[in-house]
Amino acid sequence: GSPGEADPVEAEEFIRQHHAEDPRLGPPEPRLEQVRWQIATTGTYRHTPAELSFGARVAWRNSANCIGRLYWRSLRVRDLRAVDDPWGVFVGCVNHLKLATNGGRIRPVITVFAPDLPDRPGPRIVNDQLIRYAGYREPDGSLLGDPRNEALTATALSLGWRAPAHRGRFDLLPLVVQTANRPPLMARLPADVVHEVPITHPELPELAELGLRWHSVPAISNMRLRIGGITYPAAPFNGWYMGTEIGARNFADTDRYNLLPVVAEMLKLDTSAEHTLWRDRAMVEINRAVLYSYHAAGVTITDHHTESARFITHLRGEERAGRSCPADWSWIVPPMSASQTPVFHRYYDTQALLPNFLPAEPEPV
Amino acid sequence: GSPGEADPVEAEEFIRQHHAEDPRLGPPEPRLEQVRWQIATTGTYRHTPAELSFGARVAWRNSANCIGRLYWRSLRVRDLRAVDDPWGVFVGCVNHLKLATNGGRIRPVITVFAPDLPDRPGPRIVNDQLIRYAGYREPDGSLLGDPRNEALTATALSLGWRAPAHRGRFDLLPLVVQTANRPPLMARLPADVVHEVPITHPELPELAELGLRWHSVPAISNMRLRIGGITYPAAPFNGWYMGTEIGARNFADTDRYNLLPVVAEMLKLDTSAEHTLWRDRAMVEINRAVLYSYHAAGVTITDHHTESARFITHLRGEERAGRSCPADWSWIVPPMSASQTPVFHRYYDTQALLPNFLPAEPEPV
Ligand code: HEM
Ligand code: HEM
Numbered sequence: 001g002s003p004g005e006a007d008p009v010e011a012e013e014f015i016r017q018h019h020a021e022d023p024r025l026g027p028p029e030p031r032l033e034q035v036r037w038q039i040a041t042t043g044t045y046r047h048t049p050a051e052l053s054f055g056a057r058v059a060w061r062n063s064a065n066c067i068g069r070l071y072w073r074s075l076r077v078r079d080l081r082a083v084d085d086p087w088g089v090f091v092g093c094v095n096h097l098k099l100a101t102n103g104g105r106i107r108p109v110i111t112v113f114a115p116d117l118p119d120r121p122g123p124r125i126v127n128d129q130l131i132r133y134a135g136y137r138e139p140d141g142s143l144l145g146d147p148r149n150e151a152l153t154a155t156a157l158s159l160g161w162r163a164p165a166h167r168g169r170f171d172l173l174p175l176v177v178q179t180a181n182r183p184p185l186m187a188r189l190p191a192d193v194v195h196e197v198p199i200t201h202p203e204l205p206e207l208a209e210l211g212l213r214w215h216s217v218p219a220i221s222n223m224r225l226r227i228g229g230i231t232y233p234a235a236p237f238n239g240w241y242m243g244t245e246i247g248a249r250n251f252a253d254t255d256r257y258n259l260l261p262v263v264a265e266m267l268k269l270d271t272s273a274e275h276t277l278w279r280d281r282a283m284v285e286i287n288r289a290v291l292y293s294y295h296a297a298g299v300t301i302t303d304h305h306t307e308s309a310r311f312i313t314h315l316r317g318e319e320r321a322g323r324s325c326p327a328d329w330s331w332i333v334p335p336m337s338a339s340q341t342p343v344f345h346r347y348y349d350t351q352a353l354l355p356n357f358l359p360a361e362p363e364p365v
Numbered sequence: 366g367s368p369g370e371a372d373p374v375e376a377e378e379f380i381r382q383h384h385a386e387d388p389r390l391g392p393p394e395p396r397l398e399q400v401r402w403q404i405a406t407t408g409t410y411r412h413t414p415a416e417l418s419f420g421a422r423v424a425w426r427n428s429a430n431c432i433g434r435l436y437w438r439s440l441r442v443r444d445l446r447a448v449d450d451p452w453g454v455f456v457g458c459v460n461h462l463k464l465a466t467n468g469g470r471i472r473p474v475i476t477v478f479a480p481d482l483p484d485r486p487g488p489r490i491v492n493d494q495l496i497r498y499a500g501y502r503e504p505d506g507s508l509l510g511d512p513r514n515e516a517l518t519a520t521a522l523s524l525g526w527r528a529p530a531h532r533g534r535f536d537l538l539p540l541v542v543q544t545a546n547r548p549p550l551m552a553r554l555p556a557d558v559v560h561e562v563p564i565t566h567p568e569l570p571e572l573a574e575l576g577l578r579w580h581s582v583p584a585i586s587n588m589r590l591r592i593g594g595i596t597y598p599a600a601p602f603n604g605w606y607m608g609t610e611i612g613a614r615n616f617a618d619t620d621r622y623n624l625l626p627v628v629a630e631m632l633k634l635d636t637s638a639e640h641t642l643w644r645d646r647a648m649v650e651i652n653r654a655v656l657y658s659y660h661a662a663g664v665t666i667t668d669h670h671t672e673s674a675r676f677i678t679h680l681r682g683e684e685r686a687g688r689s690c691p692a693d694w695s696w697i698v699p700p701m702s703a704s705q706t707p708v709f710h711r712y713y714d715t716q717a718l719l720p721n722f723l724p725a726e727p728e729p730v
Contacts (some may be wrong), residue, residue: 008541034563109679121612132540142711176401191528198730210552243640247703248704248705252705253704260705274668274670274671275608275656275657275660275668275671276653277649277652277653277656277668279670279702280649280652280701280702280705281649281653283645283702283705284642284645284646284649285641287645288641288642288646291589291640291642292640295640303640303642305639306639306640307646330695330698333695335703335704335709336701336702336703336705337632337644337645337648337701338698338700338701339613339614339617339700339701340613340617340625340644340645340648343466345618
């Protein structure tokens, strides 16, 4: 099919799966006939609200990289398929963050904007997450902020974004939304919808002096939601954080905030040789700080031990339901103390399933 | 072919590879003709000493689960192919340990005993490592020692092994060697060839009171060395330890010595909730103790940071040589502080190559 046309084979499989998993819907044939007719006459079809909700939840259930799938049934699905203009998408994202943040008791939410249609691509969010900190390349070659977002920061600046007068390590980037045949929209998230947590340590008061902070809601915004042969290119979703995402990766990766040498110095660790395991020790302490700070701020967060055990519960449930649960070992196993988590000690199904979240389309150049 | 017959396709590939990688050998055709003739008339062929050395080293180079492959060229290959009787194998293993231990400056060594021949299987070492600690199932259902070796301990006892009068957590198991048409041989390793390290901690004197120890040489003894279509079922090999094998797995796995709760108590950590990360903290300290103790005892050991960097060097070397370097991410990436090691942040070739070490044959029942 041409871009934006619905895949009829995927469509049929999806409708059959939906009816099989929800017997109240009765036999799939009547709905299949409608869908075939819509595809034959228009090149695509419209999901019912029930199909959209089911499809989005199953896309989460099928996300092989996600350890947090136990609660896949509880995903809140916001149907904003009528929205395909950039301002509408921006406002939809702002409201998404309010609903998801919920004063700290984070709710898993997905907002589904207009799909790709034959000859009319849906809107697209350029940011890979709704909330991102700027990464500035300084004249002396060094990098201020989050190195991961260097390209996004450059894009924003080239579109006219005015960085704060005093640039910092945690400057919020604007949202950039693209739609067909229009210039991209760039807009700042209102400060009050971006909930953040200052990072402190239960026993090391000096750590607070580093001025670290992180946002409460991880909302991935550039993956394409694929349901029954239809692609929704703008469908931001969020859960809550697992502490290691912040403590073991964002703060610790040498190509991110690279904080372990600073923390090690604060702890007066012997960094003269690797075998003192100063990195490992500093890693534990920064992760303790993250979990402690989110708890102290009343913001939902999970740790890798608890979440690994939950994932094993989820696997058992899927097995009982007679379903395959695809999982990528290298993503599911946490990035620290891996062998202390039960997910380390087994292998997983790897066959990819649909519905699912597909990687972002490569950036147009 | 029937069991023990050499695979002529693998044989030819191996001879060609040997001659390609060592141009001093000249064109492979003359040797190929010999090999074909030997296989046609006897069902198998004999490796030259140079082929055996090359094959064993390349088997190491191709071991997708091994992070320690940088030094593959330096493997010492002991040619004991003439030995196929159980006592000979036992004595060969004892001498292997002496050569490998080298007073603490561990040397990577492999000892190759008789191959499988048509209608005459080679000898087989039942122990999965030359040095293993007993795991006793006690009358009350608890387990004393290393739970991993419960079955091997039961086998040894059933063959008449007399455990020490005072059973402990680190009792050396005897070696069990099997050959065709004979009862298995069981024999104790002389105490002086089993070099061990008492575990102490640089800052926590109480840790020494736990009476922990571990052996200096990890020598895998039940994998089958496969070279050029010939199987050597007894070919024990060793490198030196990477600290996490002992600290993060043998001592810490909940189905092994399960020491983290004990270490956490010693450190007075708050174990009331997972999010205090007491497991992670205790994991770092037991690993520091392992590295510290081996260094203090003058026994070669490596840490996961250093070894990961070496493995990246090895990968570059293999790339430069125009070779694929198969690697299994889930084995190569260390079981703690994974994202702090460079091996975490990339993928690997996964296509299996020969020569190689194949898993042990399933235990005959
Ligand atoms: C409810 C709490 C949740 C937790 C604790 C959780 C946890 C995680 C973690 C730790 C990762 C790996 C992230 C990384 O290493 O970069 C991940 C990835 C992922 N999660 Fe979840 N998740 C949650 C909710 C959700 C929801 C609601 C969805 C979708 C509806 C989702 C879909 C995904 C997807 C698609 C990925 C892979 C992202 C990629 O490939 O870049 N997760 N999750
Ligand atoms: C010189 C130092 C060496 C180091 C530091 C090293 C390190 C390691 C490590 C950490 C593992 C994973 C072990 C586990 O998680 O159970 C491993 C596996 C392995 N190594 Fe090495 N190694 C070394 C030498 C050797 C040598 C000399 C050979 C063979 C000649 C070898 C062959 C293998 C094989 C076959 C495995 C996989 C074992 C299995 O699948 O159970 N290694 N190595």
